[in-house]
Amino acid sequence: xxxxxxxxxxxxxxxxxxxxxxxxxxxxxxxxxxxxxxxxxxxxxxxxxxxxxxxxxxxxxxxxxxxxxxxxxxxxxxxxxxxxxxxxxxxxxxxxxxxxxxxxxxxxxxxxxxxxxxxxxxxxxxxxxxxxxxxxxxxxxxxxxxxxxxxxxxxxxxxxxxxxxxxxxxxxxxxxxxxxxxxxxxxxxxxxxxxxxxxxxxxxxxxxxxxxxxxxxxxxxxxxxxxxxxxxxxxxxxxxxxxxxxxxxxxxxxxxxxxxxxxxxxxxxxxxxxxxxxxxxxxxxxxxxxxxxxxxxxxxxxxxxxxxxxxxxxxxxxxxxxxxxxxxxxxxxxxxxxxxxxxxxxxxxxxxxxxxxxxxxxxxxxxxx
Amino acid sequence: xxxxxxxxxxxxxxxxxxxxxxxxxxxxxxxxxxxxxxxxxxxxxxxxxxxxxxxxxxxxxxxxxxxxxxxxxxxxxxxxxxxxxxxxxxxxxxxxxxxxxxxxxxxxxxxxxxxxxxxxxxxxxxxxxxxxxxxxxxxxxxxxxxxxxxxxxxxxxxxxxxxxxxxxxxxxxxxxxxxxxxxxxxxxxxxxxxxxxxxxxxxxxxxxxxxxxxxxxxxxxxxxxxxxxxxxxxxxxxxxxxxxxxxxxxxxxxxxxxxxxxxxxxxxxxxxxxxxxxxxxxxxxxxxxxxxxxxxxxxxxxxxxxxxxxxxxxxxxxxxxxxxxxxxxxxxxxxxxxxxxxxxxxxxxxxxxxxxxxxxxxxxxxxxx
Numbered sequence: 001x002x003x004x005x006x007x008x009x010x011x012x013x014x015x016x017x018x019x020x021x022x023x024x025x026x027x028x029x030x031x032x033x034x035x036x037x038x039x040x041x042x043x044x045x046x047x048x049x050x051x052x053x054x055x056x057x058x059x060x061x062x063x064x065x066x067x068x069x070x071x072x073x074x075x076x077x078x079x080x081x082x083x084x085x086x087x088x089x090x091x092x093x094x095x096x097x098x099x100x101x102x103x104x105x106x107x108x109x110x111x112x113x114x115x116x117x118x119x120x121x122x123x124x125x126x127x128x129x130x131x132x133x134x135x136x137x138x139x140x141x142x143x144x145x146x147x148x149x150x151x152x153x154x155x156x157x158x159x160x161x162x163x164x165x166x167x168x169x170x171x172x173x174x175x176x177x178x179x180x181x182x183x184x185x186x187x188x189x190x191x192x193x194x195x196x197x198x199x200x201x202x203x204x205x206x207x208x209x210x211x212x213x214x215x216x217x218x219x220x221x222x223x224x225x226x227x228x229x230x231x232x233x234x235x236x237x238x239x240x241x242x243x244x245x246x247x248x249x250x251x252x253x254x255x256x257x258x259x260x261x262x263x264x265x266x267x268x269x270x271x272x273x274x275x276x277x278x279x280x281x282x283x284x285x286x287x288x289x290x291x292x293x294x295x296x297x298x299x300x301x302x303x304x305x306x307x308x309x310x311x312x313x314x315x316x317x318x319x320x321x322x323x324x325x326x327x328x329x330x331x332x333x334x335x336x337x338x339x340x341x342x343x344x345x346x347x348x349x350x351x352x353x354x355x356x357x358x359x360x361x362x363x364x365x366x367x368x369x
Numbered sequence: 370x371x372x373x374x375x376x377x378x379x380x381x382x383x384x385x386x387x388x389x390x391x392x393x394x395x396x397x398x399x400x401x402x403x404x405x406x407x408x409x410x411x412x413x414x415x416x417x418x419x420x421x422x423x424x425x426x427x428x429x430x431x432x433x434x435x436x437x438x439x440x441x442x443x444x445x446x447x448x449x450x451x452x453x454x455x456x457x458x459x460x461x462x463x464x465x466x467x468x469x470x471x472x473x474x475x476x477x478x479x480x481x482x483x484x485x486x487x488x489x490x491x492x493x494x495x496x497x498x499x500x501x502x503x504x505x506x507x508x509x510x511x512x513x514x515x516x517x518x519x520x521x522x523x524x525x526x527x528x529x530x531x532x533x534x535x536x537x538x539x540x541x542x543x544x545x546x547x548x549x550x551x552x553x554x555x556x557x558x559x560x561x562x563x564x565x566x567x568x569x570x571x572x573x574x575x576x577x578x579x580x581x582x583x584x585x586x587x588x589x590x591x592x593x594x595x596x597x598x599x600x601x602x603x604x605x606x607x608x609x610x611x612x613x614x615x616x617x618x619x620x621x622x623x624x625x626x627x628x629x630x631x632x633x634x635x636x637x638x639x640x641x642x643x644x645x646x647x648x649x650x651x652x653x654x655x656x657x658x659x660x661x662x663x664x665x666x667x668x669x670x671x672x673x674x675x676x677x678x679x680x681x682x683x684x685x686x687x688x689x690x691x692x693x694x695x696x697x698x699x700x701x702x703x704x705x706x707x708x709x710x711x712x713x714x715x716x717x718x719x720x721x722x723x724x725x726x727x728x729x730x731x732x733x734x735x736x737x738x
Binding site for chain 1: 425427428429430431434435436437438439595614615618619620622623624626627629630631633634640642644645646647648649650652653654656657660723726729730731732733734735736737738
């Protein structure tokens with residue numbers, strides 16, 4: 001018999017050095033900074049509420065070999081959307097959104113009214129809605145799905161209950177989402193793991209549509225999950241993050257090139273001059289623009305523009321970004337102004353690696369490598 | 370006044386832990402494993418002979434800014450050839466070739482008769498001929514200049530004298546090379562550092578011809594040098610080493626992408642779909658072939674084929690490669706057989722990163738990233 005684990009609470013987690021205090025307005029709590037026996041990193045504790053962390057999902061390198069190895073029986077297929085992961089829940093009379101790491105996100109929390117109808121919490125106050133926020137108006141992720149308009153959108157993919165690590169079964173999640181009009185990722189039903197032709201067809205279509213890939217979910221006790229991304233997702237990641245080419249670990253780029261090749265191979269997609277060109281231009285286009293930007297502005301940067309309902313949330317968001325991303329992100333505040341129904345926050349992120357390289361280049365430096 | 374440094378000798382270098390013993394047949398000596406006050410890493414000491422190390426040459430990121438910053442006056446322009454660096458010299462009645470790191474190279478030493486006429490050492494026994502060995506028959510470098518036939522060729526670029534760190538002046542090197550028929554890299558004369566149009570024209574032509582770039586050399590007391598490579602060189606490096614994409618530091622690839630962009634920008638070369646495609650195919654072509662190779666042979670590898678005059682040199686070369694590259698190179702001996710006038714050594718190098726990835730893929734593994 002396994003020994004029952006002691007109950008997880010903020011004070012003992014802080015005392016053990018596995019948690020950090022978080023706050024947002026008059027809400028305060030802690031987030032777990034590492035996995036512990038009772039809960040995952042990113043778990044949030046606010047008074048007696050525990051919002052468990054969202055587990056990492058392993059990436060399959062091969063569909064054919066991965067599905068049969070990772071799953072026992074049929075799997076549910078859902079579209080994987082390229083955005084950032086949030087968990088949304090009620091705490092007293094507020095609805096809060098927390099990030100993967102367990103920070104209360106001032107941006108997402110502010111904009112919940114634009115993401116989904118939170119009436120679901122009126123009937124089910126203990127639910128935790130898990131999903132992806134994506135789109136060009138998001139402040140976190142640089143590769144932007146083409147099918148989202150000019151702002152942000154929410155794509156639900158799981159429900160949990162407060163205090164519980166497990167997800168609700170798929171059919172229960174789908175049912176509740178439909179009843180409450182919760183937007184979800186695209187669902188492709190349940191398929192046996194050897195339905196490779198059907199699954200491959202879905203993936204190739206997603207790839208042609210510029211979508212990221214699939215998440216596979218099993219309704220077993222282990223709730224096993226795995227993901228598989230399209231070649232397009234790899235191209236889109238490279239294009240979206242190439243200005244960070246001297247800031248991110250370089251493996252970010254080389255791993256995506258290798259995954260692109262394994263996807264093409266497994267999906268039987270032939271060598272294609274168009275794809276070669278897309279890979280080349282994913283690297284070259286924005287780097288060339290960046291040189292022009294440096295020549296006119298003396299730095300390589302990206303301007304951000306995010307909308308908020310409340311001015312204090314915009315300010316809290318920028319402070320949050322500075323405190324979390326601080327040294328790495330090189331942020332510069334531009335403005336916060338009222339436009340239509342929103343407060344529009346504008347700021348810049350400078351790419352230190354490319355800016356530094358261009359400064360060396362203009363200084364006539366040599367490098368020894 | 371600077372204090373005279375103690376004379377460099379094998380025993381004291383070994384005692385200080387800055388040297389390692391080397392041997393080749395009945396020749397033995399030491400190589401410096403790090404820079405010391407008297408000499409650079411790669412310096413070779415055989416009894417009382419000191420063959421100084423070949424200094425690293427800094428890479429300019431910008432021609433316009435680099436030339437004026439790095440040089441005081443006019444610079445000699447020479448083609449940079451993509452091969453491996455050797456220093457060739459006489460020791461007693463033998464002529465030996467040492468690598469950049471200071472190992473006596475059994476391959477280069479064996480094949481000297483095919484590289485250049487060593488009569489130069491009859492009149493000038495204390496000369497050290499410095500140059501590049503390149504071509505598809507070379508066992509070290511995977512990116513192969515197109516203008517070399519199916520074996521190897523030598524391209525001299527400097528002369529030193531034994532015991533001296535300095536190079537002979539350019540005109541003296543050119544004169545001796547011409548007198549003794551020593552093949553050299555292409556020479557483009559001496560130009561002021563502001564002759565950017567002329568130098569740019571030479572570089573663009575080299576780029577179109579698929580050549581690597583230029584080395585700039587000043588005939589001053591400091592003998593300042595710097596190099597600048599074409600966009601083609603970056604493409605060729607990527608294509609040549611892409612099977613090592615999971616073995617080399619990933620910066621190898623990302624740095625070359627950035628350099629390619631800065632070259633295009635500085636040389637005023639427009640965005641070009643052909644170039645985008647070349648960059649894409651430099652990554653994709655051989656990775657796709659590698660998957661096919663894994664499926665038929667269970668590993669990703671490259672077969673090597675090198676010719677030797679002497680059987681014992683072939684054996685010594687393979688032993689040298691195993692002892693120096695050992696764990697990293699994953700070598701497998703295939704055969705050593707007599708063909709025409711040569712002993713032909715065939716061996717394989719396995720690419721551990723890609724082989725490992727393909728094994729994981731076929732094992733149905735997931736990765737968390």
